[in-house]
Amino acid sequence: MNELYWRIFLNFSFFIIMLFIAGFYCILVTRNLIRVMIGLELLIKAVTLFLVVACYVSGQAALGQALIITLIVMEVVMIAVLAGVVLSIYRHNNSLDARRLRELKG
């Protein structure tokens, strides 16, 4: 990896870490299930960007394209399932408050 690529990698890493922090903050602070989903999306976006940069700096742009498209498809599946679960929880509880998810413990 030459000097220019290394600098690109470091610059992007900075923003990716910021995105990670934003995502984790969003998940940890909020009590709203939809906001948890948004936080999760932020994290996935961060990791997607990281993969793009990783493939670019290692000179594997074609490989990167294949990986990213697969990643986006898998991510959509997961978020769709999660949205379905959140919707069903809303139908049961009539609220999106995460504090009401306390039936299972012990």
Added chain:
Amino acid sequence: MPSLLILMPLAGIMILNFAFGRTMKRSAFWFAVVLFLIQIILAIFHHPVFWSNELEMVDRFFNVSFSMDYISFIALLSIGIVSLVSLLVARCSIDNEEDRFNFINLLVIASIGMSGIVMVKDVFSLYVFLEITAAASFILIAFWRKRRALEGAFKYILLSAIATIMMLTAIALLIVLAGDPSFSVIKSALGRSSSSFMVTLAVGIFICGLFIKGGLVPFHGWLPDAYSSAPAPVAILLAGIVTKVVGIYTIMRVMISLFGFSASMGRVFMFIGALSILVGAFAALGQRDFKRMLAYSSISQIGYILLGFGTGTTIGILGAVFHFFNHAIFKSLLFVNSAAVEDSVGTTDMDKMGGLASRMPITGATSVIALLSACGIPPLAGFWSKLIIILALWKSGHVAYTLIAVFASVLTLAYLLSMQRRTFFGKLADGLEDIKEAHTRIRVASIILAAITVLVGVFFPLMFDNFILPVKDILLR
């Protein structure tokens, strides 16, 4: 031709869903039975004609390539058996034909994902198959859209997504280091890599993600919730095989063929394993719910597998692989029994049961076999694998871990016996006078699993020489 194990079920599902309407839907059950039987038979005989020949045209067309070794055979065998059992239980616990059809589709998709995980050769395919398995199991947990199940599913999805994100970060780091996602390229690149910080970071993040997926102790919060709220056949599938393949099997695979085993990682594994054993066993002692107790017991047993693997010696890894198989069998048997009890009594609260053995003799008897195997009473299968793990720990000089492993066996006996006494033994509880034995298919499933436990235990040398011992060839490579 290993790719056929992925492509055949996939094609089958497409045909079942697109064409011919109701008659095809009714045959879905038999299609799945045949599929799992084929997988079991291929894994038992593991003839090289099937496994090492490649169908060039098919493989090139779909651009897939898989590789097999002896750990994969053990995993494929367990996947086949547990999926078949889950299917048998689902046949009588899901009445509606439409629902059952959906269940069978999801079950086959989950088993495609797991078969993929055990055969992959590069990290990105590993991620894809992990995600296929996970997506199918999310939907399966929330299958009836009951309140508790939704809560369990939500927790599982959230933690599993975070685990996935951690693994993808590690994959990106590995691609920066090696420039290619295949196992062999990454392994050789890691061997001559200079930036040790990035390697450590990648390995650490990857393994932590897998710990979350496998429900090991500092990361186990989702596991009891998901297991105890899931419908009965799904709980069998999850506890029997899903978390084991996506968690513990993948840890073994990446440590052996991706990162290479190191002593420091071995120490981490042994510590996490011992912690899981103790926390799981103590938490199981205090449970009232049948399935929840079994879930904690599952954490504890997975700890044994990791403890054996963490020794890094050949005999320890052989013990871990053997316990992987045995645990898949006896834990599914216990969950089948919980399904039978839930089916007849209508609850899983153990305080409301008692004396069921007089009404449900087969369920009671097979449950005794499973619990004796779980706590390692000879000559059942669980005894041999625990013995091998404990011997490996002793031989590699870890006296404290050996004592923990032996002591936790006693704890296992304690909580499982208390389960057995509260549920099956003693006086028949009030209001349970007209309980009947579970449905024939559940009984068949539990008899099959109990027979496997006893036979593997009695014919231990046969099993060990043909399936477990060849694993050591992989380690020498």
